[in-house]
Amino acid sequence: MRNGILAELWKNRAYYLMGLPGMALIFVFAYLPYPGMIIAFKNFNPLKGIFGSPWSGIENFKFFLTNGDFLRITFNTIWINVNQIVWGTILAVMFALMLNEIRNRTMKKWFQSILFLPYFFSFVIVGKLVLLIFKNDHGLANELIHYFHGDAVEWYTQPQYWVKIIVSTSIWKNIGYSVIIYLATITGIDEEMLEAASLDGASRLQKIRYILIPNLIPTIIILTLLSIGRIFFGDFALIYAIVQEYGALFPTTDVIDTYIYRALINGGQEYGMITAVGLCQAVLGFIVVAGSNWAVKRHDKDNSLF
Amino acid sequence: MGCETSRQRQLIILGREASALKERRKQSSGLMDFMIYAVFIGFSLITLIPFILAIIVSVSDENSVVLNGYQFIPQKFSLSAYAVVFQDGIVLNAYRITLIVTVLGTFISLVFSSMLGYMMSVQKVRFGKQIAFFTFIPIVFSAGLVPWYLVVTNILHLKNTIWALILPIAINPFNVFLLRNYFKTIPPSLSESAEIDGAGPWYTFFKIITPLSGPILATIGLFASLSYWNDFTMSLWLIDDRKLFSVQYLLYRINSMISYMSQHANMSTTSLPSETIVFAMFLIAIGPIILVYPYVQKYFVKGIMIGSIKG
Numbered sequence: 001m002r003n004g005i006l007a008e009l010w011k012n013r014a015y016y017l018m019g020l021p022g023m024a025l026i027f028v029f030a031y032l033p034y035p036g037m038i039i040a041f042k043n044f045n046p047l048k049g050i051f052g053s054p055w056s057g058i059e060n061f062k063f064f065l066t067n068g069d070f071l072r073i074t075f076n077t078i079w080i081n082v083n084q085i086v087w088g089t090i091l092a093v094m095f096a097l098m099l100n101e102i103r104n105r106t107m108k109k110w111f112q113s114i115l116f117l118p119y120f121f122s123f124v125i126v127g128k129l130v131l132l133i134f135k136n137d138h139g140l141a142n143e144l145i146h147y148f149h150g151d152a153v154e155w156y157t158q159p160q161y162w163v164k165i166i167v168s169t170s171i172w173k174n175i176g177y178s179v180i181i182y183l184a185t186i187t188g189i190d191e192e193m194l195e196a197a198s199l200d201g202a203s204r205l206q207k208i209r210y211i212l213i214p215n216l217i218p219t220i221i222i223l224t225l226l227s228i229g230r231i232f233f234g235d236f237a238l239i240y241a242i243v244q245e246y247g248a249l250f251p252t253t254d255v256i257d258t259y260i261y262r263a264l265i266n267g268g269q270e271y272g273m274i275t276a277v278g279l280c281q282a283v284l285g286f287i288v289v290a291g292s293n294w295a296v297k298r299h300d301k302d303n304s305l306f
Numbered sequence: 307m308g309c310e311t312s313r314q315r316q317l318i319i320l321g322r323e324a325s326a327l328k329e330r331r332k333q334s335s336g337l338m339d340f341m342i343y344a345v346f347i348g349f350s351l352i353t354l355i356p357f358i359l360a361i362i363v364s365v366s367d368e369n370s371v372v373l374n375g376y377q378f379i380p381q382k383f384s385l386s387a388y389a390v391v392f393q394d395g396i397v398l399n400a401y402r403i404t405l406i407v408t409v410l411g412t413f414i415s416l417v418f419s420s421m422l423g424y425m426m427s428v429q430k431v432r433f434g435k436q437i438a439f440f441t442f443i444p445i446v447f448s449a450g451l452v453p454w455y456l457v458v459t460n461i462l463h464l465k466n467t468i469w470a471l472i473l474p475i476a477i478n479p480f481n482v483f484l485l486r487n488y489f490k491t492i493p494p495s496l497s498e499s500a501e502i503d504g505a506g507p508w509y510t511f512f513k514i515i516t517p518l519s520g521p522i523l524a525t526i527g528l529f530a531s532l533s534y535w536n537d538f539t540m541s542l543w544l545i546d547d548r549k550l551f552s553v554q555y556l557l558y559r560i561n562s563m564i565s566y567m568s569q570h571a572n573m574s575t576t577s578l579p580s581e582t583i584v585f586a587m588f589l590i591a592i593g594p595i596i597l598v599y600p601y602v603q604k605y606f607v608k609g610i611m612i613g614s615i616k617g
Contacts, residue, residue: 008432014507015425022422025477030444036453098342111346120595122536124558129356138375180610244562260451278450289446
């Protein structure tokens with residue numbers, strides 16, 4: 001058997017050699033860190049290293065679970081994601097349907113381009129645009145409020161607005177991506193079915209209601225299940241670029257990923273605790289991914305992740 | 307014969323009814339079109355207005371911005387912000403770093419990903435399935451930031467090197483699978499006949515397979531260059547050497563400095579770059595993306611569509 005493996009490796013050595021650089025990168029950046037996860041069960045001391053540090057059992061988890069942060073950041077992560085999934089799906093489907101109704105091809109192309117444009121903006125640029133709108137002095141939002149004689153809002157000290165702001169920004173940035181997928185599904189719908197419906201006197205709205213939307217349901221379910229698989233993972237780059245270090249906004253916007261990063265840069269004393277947070281996240285995330293993948297598979301075998 | 311004419315008559319009647327129905331509905335249809343256009347024009351304005359404002363501020367005179375805030379019609383036009391930015395060593399250097407990282411990163415990412423994908427796609431390679439599994443695991447289970455950070459800094463010693471900006475994000479498993487799926491659609495008879503003619507796997511891959519895979523390689527390459535150009539997280543985690551700041555990270559640092567100072571009102575703001583300069587940098591960071599967007603958009607659309615079929 002051993003010989004068989006070696007013989008195969010030798011026989012197709014050129015192919016394995018081709019795959020080697022890519023595999024090496026995956027190994028180094030994804031697999032090499034796995035053993036480090038035991039820091040979660042240790043009282044980590046950088047001087048003694050990962051393996052030399054004393055064991056601490058589940059102390060790190062206990063500390064983390066009882067200090068209240070866990071509930072807050074897990075809730076924030078899920079809450080922001082749920083809002084993104086629900087509103088993102090509703091709006092993307094609506095935009096795809098509306099785009100499909102535009103008969104003027106030039107306009108259709110132009111609108112689709114604009115819709116997809118924010119996807120290309122970096123998170124830093126997005127953060128800067130959000131700042132431009134919500135700055136306390138001379139921000140566009142406050143200028144607008146001023147114009148209608150309202151009272152200016154100090155946005156960056158009011159955490160209650162920011163889940164909405166983050167969710168809207170994220171949808172604005174990513175809607176073009178999902179619209180492309182939904183539009184592709186719509187284009188794939190049998191033309192004859194739509195023509196037959198018109199012949200029977202179906203209005204545009206009726207066609208949308210009885211033909212287009214039912215045909216979109218499988219795509220909606222799959223995209224939703226795939227995003228549910230990521231529900232324990234906050235969009236670090238987006239949230240960190242927007243919220244930065246505005247401490248007043250942390251109560252509603254601090255998600256697991258930003259919490260871990262902040263704990264990491266604020267001093268290495270808590271390595272064990274942060275790793276424990278990461279481990280909880282990875283395990284919960286894995287369970288949810290496996291669950292949602294099982295659901296996708298039941299629904300449509302071709303679209304499952306694995 | 308008689309049957310035929312009665313069917314035709316029926317169709318004519320149906321057609322008349324339909325056109326009458328259409329007539330009645332034209333009004334509501336017009337309203338619907340109007341609403342659809344309104345929504346899209348609204349979205350376009352939300353996307354474009356902050357953007358246009360950023361352009362205008364960047365070409366305004368600094369003093370008038372300080373006095374009057376942002377204005378859509380600048381009181382005084384000035385290109386001095388751009389003059390400052392393009393003479394500034396730090397900014398130019400950041401631009402250089404971003405270019406190197408994008409070009410080198412895209413090259414490495416494209417070559418390594420496609421070779422790995424190709425290996426998995428070749429049927430006679432017996433461990434293709436196992437290697438696909440190996441590639442897949444990190445998508446669903448990651449070790450987390452701390453263990454990753456310790457490996458990258460303590461074992462690989464990548465901190466404050468240019469490779470920290472390139473290697474960690476070079477292989478995206480999703481792209482590898484997209485490439486594998488594409489290579490699988492190329493008939494194996496092609497490479498088999500090449501091999502009979504004496505071509506080795508390397509020759510077959512680079513001279514026969516890749517020329518047939520132009521569109522998918524362009525798509526994956528563009529996805530890779532976009533993520534290299536836009537990335538700031540690797541810099542955030544692994545770079546504090548000024549010489550290695552990328553454009554995005556430099557802009558991020560300036561933003562966070564401004565936010566820090568605005569929270570500590572008593573600090574002096576004189577050491578900060580002025581608003582016009584920040585916006586000039588903003589446009590430098592995003593300008594190339596906007597310029598190439600019309601030409602590359604279709605490749606991204608194609609890539610998303612392929613990816614959504616088998617994701």
